[in-house]
Amino acid sequence: MSTYVRPVGLRETAIMQPVDIQARRKDYRTLFSGTVTTNGNTADIDLSDFSEMEVEIKVTSVGGTSPTLDIYVEGKFEATGDYKPIISQLGITAPGPLFPDPVRLRFRFVRVRWVVGGTSPSFTFTVAAQLMV
Secondary structure (H helix, E strand, O other): OOOOOOOOOHHHOOOOOOOOHHHHOEEEEEEEEEEEOOOEEOOOEEOOOOOEEEEEEEEEEEEEEEEEEEEEEEEEOOOOOOEEEEEEEEEEOOOEEEOOOOEEOOOOEEEEEEEEEEEEEEEEEEEEEEEEO
16 A cells, blocks of 8 residues: 655645744834034934944035035943944035945944034935844
């Protein structure tokens, strides 16, 4: 007597497949959006749930004479309150999107800091982050 055994694929069974949920979890945040005419920074932003970050800096408007903009995303050393630049985009002079290299997050808190130069400079920009666990 011969017995036929039908092959069964994983999609056709109730067998659970392991899934790394954390590697797939993403979040999107706007770290800063606005118009600046002087140097400044944001308040601390808690990103403790995430381990990697990719940033887009999108400059939409530039004004003034010979305007320049430097943007830093800085991590905060909680023990001392000091900040360390983890992403920087320097010498921005024109509108457009910029994509600095992604970074591993080793800080609980980050902030965005900007330095403007030129005569009567004005920049409108957004710093948006794509975050992964």
